[in-house]
Amino acid sequence: MMAPFLELLTRDVRLALREGGAIGTALGFYLIVVAILPLGLGPDLNLLSRIAPGILWVALLLSALLSADRIFHADHEDGTLEALSLGPLPLELVAAAKAIAHWLTTALPLALMAPLLGLMLNMEISAYPPLVGTMLVGTPAISFIGSIGAGLTLGLRRGGLLLSLLVLPLFIPVLVFGVGTISAILAGPGGFWAPLAILAAFSVAAIVLAPLATAAALRLHL
């Protein structure tokens, strides 16, 4: 069971790195969104540094969403998904492998790029570790919930827009508790465990439950 899972995961990561389009688009989009926001808000450095974690989190959600509809699209187009579903892995684990691959190739690079963009927003130095930390804890939920939307909108033309409508509301807890943890850490020691624990719990629940929903959605489209 484990060998085919790892095989599928490495194939997906290798394909994403080799084709490069999805990662490049997501990172570029992230850069541009963060770069144009100060132009709209004005050059008030205090304001920017105060709202920087929130901006970085929101922009990360949007960038990760941008590539979420591709999680199953190519495999569905070329018949790979059909053959995968007849393989030794249950469809739930196929969905999980592909969500992990999305996390590794999109969400993780975005989270690691966030501190660089924080420089552009004059973010406080003390906010960098909590920012990256909460993103590492919260982004698995984004990839796994995104995979549900990708499964549901598979085979639809212009599915990407529908995907955003379906999935963005589900990202709200990640955003609230991600930014909440950062504020709590900046406010003082101690108080951040509760929001961080809820963020982690949300991620864990998404990792466990989303593949079930995604597999059910994929079965409709096979």
Added chain:
Amino acid sequence: MQLIVDKLVVRRGGREVIGGLSFQLGDGEGLLLTGPNGAGKTTLIRAIAGLLRADGGIVRLNGAEEADDVGPHCHLIGHKNGVKASMTVGENLRFWARYLGDGDGDVDPALSRLGLADIEDLPAGYLSAGQKRRLGLARLLVAKRPLWLLDEPTVSLDAASTEILATVVAGHVAGGGMAIAATHIPLGIAAMRELKLGAVPT
């Protein structure tokens, strides 16, 4: 092992495409599905593989570990080949060999059997339609499975490749496997029975 299809009913878009079909297929038997476009050949094949839910009747594989689930015991070659354009021919096939569980020991013989050995290192995106088809069919040879479901396997194959495919399928059947092929072009395998599906009146 024995494939049993009993009173199978499949509806597509409210229309009964397969209405109460029954047949059995044992080890070393082949079945050729023929019939005009829209007769339900693809529907039947996908229903046997479990990709389409049957609206009635049963599809069962006697002698398999999980008899209700035909999927893990069959190869389905559908209209699409499951070939990744940015991976080389060898990488594509090696992935399927490892994923489907038998390791990649059979990859090189499979490639040469289907005439793909010379282009093993070429990215599959540069292949012609017929070569991609052959790469898709090579999956049959890298993982051993008792039941082969072939949906129009000869599409875009040239005469020589069609002949190779016919010997591969005949070899599988002669070796005790089962094969169901939907095709307009006779594969020329004497051991295969024919099942005519009629056009469904609209």
